[in-house]
Amino acid sequence: MEKCDDYSTFGDPSFYQKPIKEIQEKWKLVPAFLKIRGLVKQHIDSFNYFISVDIKKIVEANNKVVCDADPLFYIKYTNVQVGTPDVDEGFNISKSTTPHECRLRDMTYSAPITVDIEYTRGTQRVSKTGLLIGRMPIMLKSSNCVLNGKSEYELAKMNECPLDPGGYFVVKGQERVILIQEQLTKNRMIVEEGKYGIQCQVTSSTQEKKSRTNVFVKGNKYFMGHNTFADPIPISIVFKALNVINDQEICELIGISDVHKLIPTLEECHNLKIYTQESALMYLGSKLVAKRFVTSAYKIKTPADEARDLLATTVLAHVPVEEYNFRLKAIYVGLMVKKVIEAQTDSNLLDDRDYYGNKRLELAGSLISLMFEDVFKRFNWELKAIAEKTIPKIRATQFDVVKYMRSDLITSCLVFAISTGNWTIKRFRMERLGVTQVLSRLSYISALGMMTRVNSQFEKTRKVSGPRSLQPSQWGMLCPSDTPEGEACGLVKNLALMTHITTEVDEYPLIRLARNSGVQDINMVASFAIHSPSTYIVFLNGNILGITKNFKKLIDIFRMTRRKGYISGYVSIYPNHSHKSIYISSDNGRLCRPYIIVRNGIPLVTDKHIRELEKGIRGFEDFLQDGLIEFLDVNEENDSFIACYEHDVSVRTTHLEIEPFTLLGVCAGLVPYPHHNQSPRNTYQCAMGKQAMGTIGYNQKNRMDTLLYNLVYPQAPMVKTKTIELTNFDKLPAGQNATIAVMSYSGYDIEDALILNKASIDRGFGRCLVYKNSKCIMKRYTNQTYDRIQGPMVDVVTGKPMWKHSCLDNDGIIGPGELVQNRQVLINKSVPTVSTVHGTTNTSVEYKETPITYRNDEPSYIEKVLISTNEEDTTLLKILLRQTRKPEIGDKFSSRHGQKGVVGLIVEQEDMPFNEYGICPDIIMNPHGFPSRMTVGKLIELLAGKAGLVEGKFHYGTAFGGSKVKDVSEELVRNGFNYQGKDLFYSGITGEPLEMYIYSGPVYYQKLKHMVQDKIHGRGRGPRAVLTRQPTEGRSRDGGLRLGEMERDCLIGYGASMMLVERLMVSSDICDVDVCNKCGLLGYCGWCNSCKSSAQVSSITMPYACKLLLTELQSMNITARLTLTHYCE
């Protein structure tokens, strides 16, 4: 391997390993990567693949509709196309639309799906092109989107933010993301501990079928389980049914050295006297699960035939069976048995379910394609049903199927799925909830973070740690920090910065390449040769392709052709020596990421390349094309020797990491110096970064969201990271650089509370805007009536509008710029009282007032009013309301290190401490926040920020890099500051210098969305629930403050029983009840209705809930009788 050019240096240790020179500015590859890929490219790629390739495949697979009633009748789809988004303007005129128009007008951003068809009308053959069959919601920034490839200026013209990542849908005016779904890989053998012992499981998935096949050991016998068979089937019978009659050949196919292990299984055949394929199939036929629906008469088959069909199509559905040649399937089953047997003795051979090589990520494209195929099939089935119903009828006009092709089935089905997130696919009995979510627009980062979110299919309630814990194979693919706390912890993950998710690559060229590289076709190989010690089995996407003797050559050829660009860069090949297998993968949903290739201990990317990149001569794609960088998926990563830094490169190294900070995701990338923090702190910040107020996008003033938070004066952080620049967080920031002093002050700073400087607040620190909207639609009814808006009601005496209507314009809609108070009217709408009666065009319609009122204790300004129409052409009114809020006591702030706190006190500037430069802190933070949290990153951020201020530059706090404390300290010293960042402060109250030096400087603070104003609540008397007469619940209903079980327990323990009575009854639902002492039933007004007497009725007080219980019991025919005694007796 090693070659030495100069023999004189041989043996000289100093020449052993020349340190590899660091590639300068290597990180510039990351922006180059993100420039072509973008942060949400995986969504867009996947959707593009669906629109351009997959949809055609689906239509082709279901391209013919025939009908039983007329053998001549058929419809054949010859082509399918998805156009560009447009909107119907009525009278069949449509115009191109923009996403923003759809957002504002509550429409769906969708494009027509048109097909070319060929069909019969009577006996004529007709062909039609461009027939609309439905509308497809279009992902923003995908190839069919109007935003695709537009310049910043053009985007601005369309009211779109140039920094918006796209990758989501606009459905009924709502932005919805299809979350990335994580699931176990399909069509691969997974060996694991099962119900009875070791089992080998395969979930087969093809376009038509999905099924799960199990091979397991029970006792000393081997069985196959499948849900079409009622009982486990002994493996030997399966083999016989698969036309492997010979016991010897069965053993050869299983291919283990110790044949004795199979004897009990083989014996089973002899016990049951099954010696032929026929008898094996008969046996299988007898074990079939009884079908619920018996299909039409002509389809009756013998159980044996049915079993044969099942074996061919359903059991291990992904293994192709042509003309009932079961050879390949038999080999596959043999391999499964072999794996079970081997894993019985060697537990190292068990597969790890949580290993990311065994995971596939399902993206928008594949999910929509599932949905589309399902609904397309239904569409065809409906056409068929209509044809069958209509053709036999004798009609004046000929049956023209085109008239029955209605586009709303496909449209409404897709829109419903995306707008609700309910993914129901009847074919596969799949029912998933919450596949889509509303794009969170709290801040730019929260939207971006949502696009990279990965949702696991695993149930949240199960208490297994495996799927939740950090997997080593997750390195570089999924962010180790960004996961929520609580029930979804570890199940919801986020992609790392450079992760790419593959789309499907055509298998055919790969098969040819493999054959040419010395892979023998599996069908040509004798059974005994398959498992011979010198051969490796070659798999392609889970199917056995063949065997090879020289696996190294095969791998080398594949990697070489891939680097040369002859096959797709996303094809992966890797050996598994314990399986003696080579796996080639070209399927979709694999996680992969780029690496610099290292050959003979030298990275192929040199400074020269980087210089070319800087000049713009070279792009990331050129690096791929020239074979300098390649994508590795998780499995191939495990067959590589990857160096993190140049100095780690040795002769055996195969790849070099581009930049270590890319192993973090978008949200964790905001944290400066995350490698100095305790890891949970970074996780907390990832959650809080999504709640920080700031900027949403350049188009935020044109949006009309239900809730939108903006900061009045957002700032880019003093301490940046590379990720911040890459994600454009510095252009759309969410926070402000506050000068903090770490010291205690006043006692109002305990438990992480912050002290704020009032002068800072006066000057605009932490000031935010809160936008809310209020909308209504003007309906038209079937009896020619419609909703109406009337002008303000005028007071007769003064001639001015009444107070409630004082903000309304003459048209009855509130005017922009007005200040509305609680309970004032925004839109003076009224609805006709009678709307269902048909026909009568009565002139005197009665109206009921249904005004849209403003409900909030704090007044709002009207930002703007939108009057438009929605898709159904009904008038739509939207009103945007605005509040400007100053920070107040109780508002929540947080630094970027998971250190949140509420404002505990707002202090006049004169009382604040000041230093020798006259600088007064904006925030005082208690030093007790540090020792237990160990957020050293925050300390360094402060220091670097301070040095940045005095030098007039931004410092970097990039993960695993960034400005060093030593250099930063040196900069401080150069400018006359203490090297530790501690300054002499004077007390603002006494005027004397403080005894200790105070650590002070700028730290980036985020204002979080939790504000007191939205939470403040209390009540004395107020509304009660109708049924129980107890106080209502919740702030929105002005509810009572609950005295819960635990509080009750305290009072019981203390013995304050009258207090309990007061809290639980008197202040809640006290009720006077008349009880008859004779019969014990409830009476009323001193009269017992069952005794028909008022002789022994006494009045007591009890909770109304108790009275309610008694009456409810009575209504169920259960009598509860009360026995009253005087309570002093």
Added chain:
Amino acid sequence: MTMESPLAEQKPRIVLQEYKLAQTAPIAKDHFTVKSFKKSFKIVIIRNEQNEMEFDMIGIHPFLVNAFRRLILSDVPTMSIEKVYISNNTSVIQDEVLAHRLGLVPLKADPRLFDYKEDASAESNENDSLEFELKIKCTYNKEANKKDSSRAEDMYKNNNVYSRHIKWLPVGNQKERFKESEVGPIDDNILLAKMRPGHELDLKLVAVKGCGRDHAKFSPVATVFYRLLPDVKLTRPVEGEAALRLQSCFSPGVIGIRHEKDGKRVAYVDNARYDTCSRNAFRHDDIKDAVVATKIPDHFVFTIESVGALRPDVIFTEAITILKNKCAALLEELESTG
């Protein structure tokens, strides 16, 4: 140059130790008498510029100095825009935010010539408020020679609204009382809003007299602060490379280097006044014992950074007046109750 230990000095000092401040001797808690105060107190004006003033107050308690600082920050009044009547605002900036920005614009107007407004909702008059207007409209720039430019400044007119666009509207006799140049924003180039063609502002602004306690915009100063006069003493001679190192540990001008005849470079204390007390000498183990940085506890270097409405010396005398009034009010209160 004497090499005496600073501890031997008679006057109490505050020593800047590595991790904390320490006092050499407790400050003599002698009773405050006007007589002794008058005798010992001294003010030395170091610098008195248009908006900035630095002077030393020697022989005074920190409480008093701090009282002046506090009074200047939040009790000396100025005029600021308090009410904004918005007739039209079609720009992108929100009404409240624009009003807030306008409020923070420092105004030229002598607050001593105005009264406090009794009631915030009362009608304003010539003696308690100033009125301004801001009427501006952004249009396309029609000048031919600038058509090709894509810079906003060339394409549009009035695309930036500055404080100079604020126009004073004299009320009542204000026209006679003040000159045009005496009233208005101090700085002409404060950016208030950005606009594009079609955007328009039509505002009436009312400025009133107020003090910093109500809102920071009424504060007459950008900041006002003081520091104790630093003093640096060398305890032993520092020579050669160490001397240069020592020099770099202090602010420029604090430590000088003298070239001795024998070619040796020796450090000496030149002028400790502008030392920033960065205590960086403690980084170097070999010289940290050679230098003692102290502060003189009754020598205050007082700095006033005026915003421009009043001259800094005027601000200070105003503060004294307020203190006087407060004392008088307190005495009156005490006498009336006692």
